[in-house]
Amino acid sequence: MSDNKVILNYDGKNFEYPIVDSTIGDRGIDISKLRDQTGLITLDLGYKNTGATISEITYLDGDKGELFYRGYPIEQIAEKSNFTEVMYLLLHGELPSTEQFSSFENNIKKYNFVADELKKLIDVFPRSAHPMGVLSSLTSALTAFNPKAVDVKSKEELDLAAELMIAKFSHLCAWTYRKTQGLPINHGDNSLNYVENFYKMAFRLPYEEFEIDPVVVEALDKLLILHADHEQNCSTSTVRMVGSAHTGLFASISAGVSALWGPLHGGANQAVIEMLEMIEKDGGDVSKYVAKAKDKEDSFRLMGFGHRVYKNFDPRAKIIKKAADDILGKLGIQDKALDIAMQLERVALEDDYFVERKLYPNVDFYSGIIYRALGIPTEMFTVMFALGRLPGWISQWKEMRLKGDPIGRPRQVYQGAEKRNYVDIASR
Ligand code: CMC
DSSP states (O other): OOSSEEEEEETTEEEEEEEEOOSSSOOEEOOTTHHHHHSOOOOOGGGTTOOOOOOSSEEEETTTTEEEETTEEHHHHHHHOOHHHHHHHHHHSSOOOHHHHHHHHHHHHHTOOOOTHHHHHHHTSOTTSOHHHHHHHHHHHHHHHSOSOOOTTOHHHHHHHHHHHHHHHHHHHHHHHHHHHTOOOOOOOTTSOHHHHHHHHHHOOTTSOOOOOHHHHHHHHHHHHHHSOOSSOHHHHHHHHHHTTTOOHHHHHHHHHHHHHSTTTTTHHHHHHHHHHHHHHTTOOHHHHHHHHHOTTSOOOOTTBOOSSOSSOOHHHHHHHHHHHHHHHHHTOOOHHHHHHHHHHHHHHHOHHHHHTTOOBOHHHHHHHHHHHTTOOGGGHHHHHHHHHHHHHHHHHHHHHHHTOOOOOOOOOOOSOOSOOOOOGGGO
16 A cells, blocks of 8 residues: 555456545545456445545544534534524535525525425324334425425525425424324424424424423524534435435435434434333343343343444533533433433443443433433434434535435345246246
């Protein structure tokens, strides 16, 4: 290897592959000619070493525990910014001026409703349907109400698609919750900001005035900011992969919602609370569950621990842990599940198994605790994650289309049957 290329010696020959530079963090080996030149492909299950694209949106360093949105450290963003500004930053690359901020916010407000016909679709789901399944279907259905494919060469059309999606998606998130509760469907209130508006749409009861609790709104805003983007994670890669076939924005986002639902990804926040409740019901013996998580014969894992990229600590978890302490203090909440979470954190962080494997509490370990303290039902946690991740998905979709990335189409190493002749059913 020299500074700017890697030499592969294979079958008695040398092949050179250029190194692609980064501003910070991992550099990449450009192996686009590898198969043509050598007949070999790379095999990297779970894409642990594979860069799928070149991106300018989010940077994270798993060893240092750093996360930057467009270069700005998450700690500064979480302390000083707000979710609407973060959406703008991710989508447009720079922090907005006062005029840009108002124009962005006003544009979103212009689309602060969803076609009434969509309510009929919601009606066909049983109340017991998981909100993430409903959300994915409704997001897909939005395509029918906004059928025009986005012309990605037009900045106006791209901005419009993003603003439409941001406005409508908050309704769908709120509606999925109201469906599970049998509550009437609400439309938006343009006197409120984005987070307040979502909060009111989701939680307003039909028989009383709704009071916006600033503690809740502040907590929600912070949680949405912390989830807003996380470079090439599973759901974002799904959005990019689907979009790489030039599938529309709404359908690509719907696929992202489904990917996020999984308990190893966004579904972990729900799984954490369910796990804490299970431990509590079982007598609260934390060490029993730590032992189960370590037992290779047992499929149980400590939900909310570990991360594919963060092998030191998850910077979002640090911020959110403090927020969880503040919110529980402000709301005066005593929560048994929280006590168990704190015991679990202590035991696991001192245990060799977790220390050696660098398994630390991740963002979802604490986000569920905050949502629970705010009175948000467990099944809605992943929907809240989706609402937060939306600007990241849109920004990554937009970047992929603007850069003209080719359709995503991985290869495989085939280990199935060799060529053989078909046998008639009577002779088998
Ligand atoms: N509990 C017990 N053991 C674990 C856990 C856990 N939560 N996570 C990883 N391990 C062990 C795993 O068994 C393996 O052990 P060994 O080397 O002996 O085989 C080792 O740690 C490495 O695990 P891995 O599965 O190869 O790691 P990964 O990078 O493929 O998986 C992960 C990352 C997040 C899927 C995994 O840590 C996990 O399942 N965590 C629980 C689910 C969770 O909290 N997910 C939310 C992630 S943060 C939100 C988001 O961004 O989506």
